[in-house]
Amino acid sequence: MAEHIAASTPVVADPTPFTLPETQRRLLRWTLYVGYAALTAGIFHGLAQALSYAGINILSFFPALRSYYQGLTAHGVANAIIFTFSFSNAFLPLMVARALSRRLDERLLWASFGTLVLGNLLVIYAVVTNKASVLYTSYAPLQAHWTYYVGLVFVVISTWLALLNMLLTWRGWKRENPGVRMPLLAHISIVSYVMWFLASLPIAVEFLFFLIPWSFGWVERTDPLLTRTLFWFTGHAIVYAWLLPAYVSWYALVPRQAGGKVVSDSLTRLVFILFLLLSIPTGFHHQYTDPGIHEGLKFVHAILTFGVFFPSLITAFSVMASLEMGGRAHGGRGLLGWIPKLPWGDPSLSAQLLAMITFVFGGITGLINASFTMNQVVHNTTWVPGHFHMTVGSAVAMTFMGVAYWMVPYLTGRKLWGRKVALASNWIYTIGLLIFARGMISAGLEGMPRRTFLVQAPYMDPDWLVGRILTGVGGTLMFVGIALFFVVIAMTVWKGKAGEAPKDIPWSETLIEPARNGWATRLDRIGFWVIVAIILIVIAYGPFFLSYLPPDYVSPGFRIF
Numbered sequence: 197m198a199e200h201i202a203a204s205t206p207v208v209a210d211p212t213p214f215t216l217p218e219t220q221r222r223l224l225r226w227t228l229y230v231g232y233a234a235l236t237a238g239i240f241h242g243l244a245q246a247l248s249y250a251g252i253n254i255l256s257f258f259p260a261l262r263s264y265y266q267g268l269t270a271h272g273v274a275n276a277i278i279f280t281f282s283f284s285n286a287f288l289p290l291m292v293a294r295a296l297s298r299r300l301d302e303r304l305l306w307a308s309f310g311t312l313v314l315g316n317l318l319v320i321y322a323v324v325t326n327k328a329s330v331l332y333t334s335y336a337p338l339q340a341h342w343t344y345y346v347g348l349v350f351v352v353i354s355t356w357l358a359l360l361n362m363l364l365t366w367r368g369w370k371r372e373n374p375g376v377r378m379p380l381l382a383h384i385s386i387v388s389y390v391m392w393f394l395a396s397l398p399i400a401v402e403f404l405f406f407l408i409p410w411s412f413g414w415v416e417r418t419d420p421l422l423t424r425t426l427f428w429f430t431g432h433a434i435v436y437a438w439l440l441p442a443y444v445s446w447y448a449l450v451p452r453q454a455g456g457k458v459v460s461d462s463l464t465r466l467v468f469i470l471f472l473l474l475s476i477p478t479g480f481h482h483q484y485t486d487p488g489i490h491e492g493l494k495f496v497h498a499i500l501t502f503g504v505f506f507p508s509l510i511t512a513f514s515v516m517a518s519l520e521m522g523g524r525a526h527g528g529r530g531l532l533g534w535i536p537k538l539p540w541g542d543p544s545l546s547a548q549l550l551a552m553i554t555f556v557f558g559g560i561t562g563l564i565n566a567s568f569t570m571n572q573v574v575h576n577t578t579w580v581p582g583h584f585h586m587t588v589g590s591a592v593a594m595t596f597m598g599v600a601y602w603m604v605p606y607l608t609g610r611k612l613w614g615r616k617v618a619l620a621s622n623w624i625y626t627i628g629l630l631i632f633a634r635g636m637i638s639a640g641l642e643g644m645p646r647r648t649f650l651v652q653a654p655y656m657d658p659d660w661l662v663g664r665i666l667t668g669v670g671g672t673l674m675f676v677g678i679a680l681f682f683v684v685i686a687m688t689v690w691k692g693k694a695g696e697a698p699k700d701i702p703w704s705e706t707l708i709e710p711a712r713n714g715w716a717t718r719l720d721r722i723g724f725w726v727i728v729a730i731i732l733i734v735i736a737y738g739p740f741f742l743s744y745l746p747p748d749y750v751s752p753g754f755r756i757f
């Protein structure tokens with residue numbers, strides 16, 4: 197069987213590239229705009245958070261804001277959940293459609309968009325009316341209004357519908373191309389959301405069977421440890437659901453933008469399959485300090501966390517090689533001479549290069565978090581937000597911004613407005629982010645607590661001072677950087693020159709062709725890998741549920757902010 201498989205390579209220089217019908221392009225761009233709307237609210241709250249660490253209180257200027265925790269919930273939910281998934285709901289289906297040169301299912305596009313909007317409206321209602329100040333981790337026994345939980349369920353359903361759309365498109369393509377290997381871009385885009393689908397099931401159980409009935413008052417009490425465990429069961433993998441679409445771009449699009457090629461088709465597919473296998477059975481690394489979970493299981497999750505570090509290391513070397521190829525093609529010489537020769541003047545590429553550079557520090561801090569004993573030092577301090585702003589707040593957010601610099605023109609048919617403004621946005625945001633993270637991380641090492649309104653704290657350690665100032669300064673620069681991004685996107689949509697937009701997505705050729713036989717072709721059997729992933733999950737989580745269940749309904753709900 198394997199011997200007959202034909203390779204399918206992208207037609208990167210297609211003179212008449214496949215384009216989606218305008219109705220579908222419109223739906224995809226409105227999906228993106230939902231994310232930008234959320235991000236707009238999110239960045240104002242982000243500014244307020246950063247300044248509060250520096251001792252400056254601007255929260256009182258926010259209309260309808262009643263507490264610090266209401267603002268922090270808005271910030272986390274808008275930026276980390278709505279913005280990220282809105283982007284991916286548009287980006288990944290577009291990648292699959294283009295890779296397979298096929299239309300998407302329009303009813304599913306509508307359904308995915310509709311559930312995303314509906315979910316958003318419910319969440320906005322709950323958060324704005326201060327009925328859901330439970331932070332983006334939704335920890336019980338903090339209790340939110342049912343609209344908050346139901347709203348988030350709709351957002352998750354919208355991601356499932358986006359996945360279904362990709363799977364149906366793939367199925368249609370397979371029927372017409374029997375025996376042809378699925379193109380790399382389609383493979384990695386689909387695997388990203390298959391991983392997320394699997395990862396989202398525990399939080400679906402948490403919300404549907406525990407938090408929603410409890411928020412309606414159908415059951416009086418809930419089980420904080422069990423719901424928290426279900427949360428992190430999904431909650432660690434969710435970070436890779438944010439990251440993998442960025443990796444899709446780094447692997448399959450960035451090489452082209454840099455003038456290089458994808459180093460290896462098989463290695464790239466392997467990386468995404470490794471994420472499918474290892475992203476989920478690692479959630480206890482968020483619960484090292486939680487009672488009620490056996491140390492041995494925490495150890496298993498720690499080892500698997502070091503395992504899931506590995507595909508990111510492969511990515512670092514592999515993407516770097518693609519970039520080096522590009523830099524040398526532009527005349528770069530010597531060990532590092534290729535770096536300045538990369539097309540830094542392209543805002544889409546420069547955003548993503550800066551995203552990668554900050555992710556190196558995000559990765560290092562992640563490894564420190566994952567190490568059980570070091571976690572005791574940093575857990576619940578500002579070190580942790582320092583870490584995750586260098587991952588989701590930069591590697592992911594900056595990549596999504598970089599992609600937007602070609603994707604919004606591609607979807608609207610309008611040329612990018614203000615290339616230099618976009619470049620300034622990239623640099624201001626990155627420099628701000630590095631200052632901010634340096635502040636959070638150093639003060640975190642001195643024990644500065646996260647999720648705390650320091651403006652009102654009756655205690656203050658002088659050792660936090662420098663970190664607090666850096667946090668405030670960096671956060672302000674980040675705000676300015678993103679504000680410029682919005683200016684560029686808004687001006688592109690309204691005033692960008694019509695007809696001068698890119699006609700195709702910037703996708704790359706591979707240096708080493710897709711394999712036609714051997715082990716690598718088995719990487720396409722996504723169903724099989726899902727089963728292996730489930731086995732690993734059962735090993736990592738099974739003992740906990742076996743020893744813990746049935747649920748211990750001990751706590752009533754609290755609304756304290």
Ligand code: HAS
Pocket residue numbers: 333435436438439481482501504505508509511512513515516519535549552553555556558559560561562563565566567571574575576580583584587588592
């Ligand atoms: Fe994390 C906490 C461990 C990655 C997000 N993480 C968080 C939280 C968030 C988050 C949001 O083990 C806080 C949750 C909360 O509110 O409590 N994290 C890790 C580890 C990794 C990791 C081991 N995290 C991420 C990613 C995130 C994210 C990705 C979002 C997208 N994290 C933890 C742990 C905690 C945690 C514990 C709990 C802490 C606690 O106590 O509460 C790894 O996956 C990281 C792997 C990354 C690398 C870097 C590879 C570098 C690349 C770039 C190459 C550069 C090039 C540049 C090519 C190995 C790929 C070349 C360019 C030129 C111009 C030359």
Ligand code: CU
Pocket residue numbers: 431432433435481482
């Ligand atoms: Cu994690």
